[in-house]
Amino acid sequence: SQTIHQWPATLVQPVGSPLSLECTVEGTSNPNLYWYRQAAGRGLQLLFYSVGIGQISSEVPQNLSASRPQDRQFILSSKKLLLSDSGFYLCAGQNSGANVLTFGAGSRLTVL
Amino acid sequence: AQSVTQPDIHITVSEGASLELRCNYSYGATPYLFWYVQSPGQGLQLLLKYFSGDTLVQGIKGFEAEFKRSQSSFNLRKPSVHWSDAAEYFCAFRHASGGSYIPTFGRGTSLIVHP
Numbered sequence: 339s340q341t342i343h344q345w346p347a348t349l350v351q352p353v354g355s356p357l358s359l360e361c362t363v364e365g366t367s368n369p370n371l372y373w374y375r376q377a378a379g380r381g382l383q384l385l386f387y388s389v390g391i392g393q394i395s396s397e398v399p400q401n402l403s404a405s406r407p408q409d410r411q412f413i414l415s416s417k418k419l420l421l422s423d424s425g426f427y428l429c430a431g432q433n434s435g436a437n438v439l440t441f442g443a444g445s446r447l448t449v450l
Numbered sequence: 451a452q453s454v455t456q457p458d459i460h461i462t463v464s465e466g467a468s469l470e471l472r473c474n475y476s477y478g479a480t481p482y483l484f485w486y487v488q489s490p491g492q493g494l495q496l497l498l499k500y501f502s503g504d505t506l507v508q509g510i511k512g513f514e515a516e517f518k519r520s521q522s523s524f525n526l527r528k529p530s531v532h533w534s535d536a537a538e539y540f541c542a543f544r545h546a547s548g549g550s551y552i553p554t555f556g557r558g559t560s561l562i563v564h565p
Contacts, residue, residue: 381557428493437482437501437544439553441493
């Protein structure tokens with residue numbers, strides 16, 4: 339079965355600093371990968387998804403970017419963080435041909 | 451536009467009472483529907499899913515959900531709630547977009563269980 343690893347689990351960063359959140363997948367090949375942001379009371383907002391290496395689709399314009407340098411690696415980045423980037427970030431994976439998402443434990447980002 | 455709606459932000463029930471969490475979807479075809487649960491500070495765990503066939507689906511932890519096409523609903527139920535069921539519950543569906551399938555989530559319902 340598929341396992342999603344995320345790190346760091348918690349991050350406190352100043353405004354204007356860079357960001358890198360990493361997500362790796364274990365137990366499957368060629369998964370679809372997703373980055374969601376969860377703000378309090380607002381559910382999950384899909385930020386990016388990827389169907390393969392180097393293939394990134396963005397759902398909303400924002401201060402963040404994503405990359406998929408390897409099949410099982412999905413990175414969320416920012417060059418300069420904003421206060422509004424604070425939130426709980428979740429990485430999820432979906433096996434090709436399957437319809438169920440597996441989630442990581444999340445990364446909580448606080449921008450001060 | 452495709453969407454999923456959870457009309458209740460918070461639900462409070464007493465331990466042992468029955469539970470129903472509402473979910474409505476807007477989609478032009480029969481969607482793939484899901485319920486996920488999230489404990490505080492954690493990722494999401496799949497409770498159950500509906501793809502086709504029997505409209506009453508059973509999930510983990512004693513949960514079930516019923517797909518009603520006429521009402522565009524997929525409500526989650528449990529006959530007797532336990533204190534450990536206190537969590538955030540998300541309804542989701544999968545829809546096609548640009549050749550890919552995109553999972554879309556409702557805003558979630560927070561379940562509070564009183565002893």
